[in-house]
Amino acid sequence: MILIGQSGEKNDDDGQTVVAVDRFGYRRSLDSRGLGFRSVLFMRMWMVNPRRMCRQHLLGEHLECHMFVGAINAGTRLSGFARNGLLETSSLRQRHEALAKEMRRRGYRHSSPLPGFQRNLFWWFGGNFGKVDRKRSQQELFKRCKMCREVKHNAR
Secondary structure (H helix, E strand, C coil), rough: CCEEECCCCCCCCCCEEEEECCCCEEEEEECCCCCCEEEEECCCCCCHHHHCCCCCHHHHHHHHHHHHHHHHCCCCHHHHHHHHCCCCCHHHHHHHHHHHHHHHHHHCCCCCCCCCHHHHHHCCCCCCCCCCHHHHHHHHHHCCCCHHHHHHHHHC
């Protein structure tokens, strides 16, 4: 797998999948057969007050909590997410509950309890690790998302 910048150029000399990071930080992959771009999910925990998040980011982070637990249970290494301040395993369950509570408050249905962690795999990966810089994360979210900026002003 090859990471390329914003140029979007394809480099598949070895027949590998090419991954591009667009200007918004989303990863896109182009398979070596040239069948086009498909999205590769970029998971993160924003750790912003859920009342200050737009619908898209609220539901997105809720889904990503489930994806993080699924990745832990599947034995996927998440150290890069933790090292880059995108994952805080010690807060994963509490964060899911806060997001679910806000979803219910807004009238959305929530029927997906967070599955348990496979303890042996979880501890093999170092147990509780990672720390999200909440202030920096909030600044980044509000910089990226006009809807969150609008919700921010209405949530006070």
